[in-house]
Amino acid sequence: MADDTATEARILDAAEAVFVRRGVDGARTQEIADEAGVNKALLHYYFRTKERLSEAVFRRIAGAFFPRIIAAFSADEPVAERVRRVVEIETEFLRRHPFLPGYLLGELRARPEAMKTLVRTLLPIDAMRETVRQNLQAALDAESAAGRMRPVRAERFVVDLMSWLVFPYAARPMIELILGLEGDAFEAFLAERNATLADGFLRSLAP
Amino acid sequence: MADDTATEARILDAAEAVFVRRGVDGARTQEIADEAGVNKALLHYYFRTKERLSEAVFRRIAGAFFPRIIAAFSADEPVAERVRRVVEIETEFLRRHPFLPGYLLGELRARPEAMKTLVRTLLPIDAMRETVRQNLQAALDAESAAGRMRPVRAERFVVDLMSWLVFPYAARPMIELILGLEGDAFEAFLAERNATLADGFLRSLAP
DNA sequence: GTCTATACGGCGATAGAC
């Protein structure tokens, strides 16, 4: 075992774990090597530099994170159903990757232009944007025309829902500290919250 | 001019600027010295280490950020008024310090235990927590008993409102990228959003 | 208090053996 592709994958997994918990600047290549069960020289063999390794990790994460969300927002379903779908997909994803929002936000903050460029080469940004602006906006306009919802811009709709979904994970240490929701209490709090989040969100848009 | 306290303050201001835009790990003491118009040796003279300097900066920022928000949440006013107050205070503060959420979240993520300890020595966490749990929860319970609002836990109330307020700033590069709201368009988007944010939030809690 | 110059350590990168 431990052929080349398996080793490369192990390094990538280890790098993801370390980058996600320490940030790229705070991460040490030694720690990545330890976590992968190899030595630093192999990181160089496979990825050449820490910079390139971090880009590979970011690519993998961003590629898994964004497309499904955009798809759910733009699915050909009633607005209420899309909201429930986004909530469902996102809560499931975040349950498995709770520290990922902090990582993504941290990287985009530390190296905004580099990361933006990276995402642009990775995802069909323009197409995604158009889908949101056309498809989602049309659905929202139809709802408001029918008097079932107040008028709202698609951009705001997306930002507001994503704020509720993502922020608690990114701010977890702060919430634990200020509100005294440590460990399991925090998890329980989020689970309960997630169950009623879609309804609350839709109510905020009631006519 | 340039007596000792002025120099120390200039270093602190410079450090804040650099830490906020690069994160502590990404910051170089040389850049802080340049921005303060002094040399690296003086940083050591006043603050001994980069670590201590970062703690001083964090203290100043956290001390300015949290107390006013907690006070607004717990003010002796109707719930709707408190919400509008929190929104007003927070939007004004964030307008002047738009990169601060990213900094705070980043530090609490990179060094959660150290930062938590620091905040505990800085703020009366337990008292703040009790105020939220007692005072705010009582106000929310009264509203729901009167049929003006659905029942909600104070913790959730706080997290949901803060999510809407803070997340767009922390996620600014991502929002600019995905939704195509660059520069001024982003500012305009937020200004418009902030104006109706309190009402939308209260609607989400309608009975 | 403020500067110049330097010591020191750590980390990423790499050479070279197997």
Place this chain on the structure above:
DNA sequence: GTCTATCGCCGTATAGAC
């Protein structure tokens, strides 16, 4: 493809002159 050993830079910390 994987290892051991080592290099060289860069950033923080510090000594010492003014």
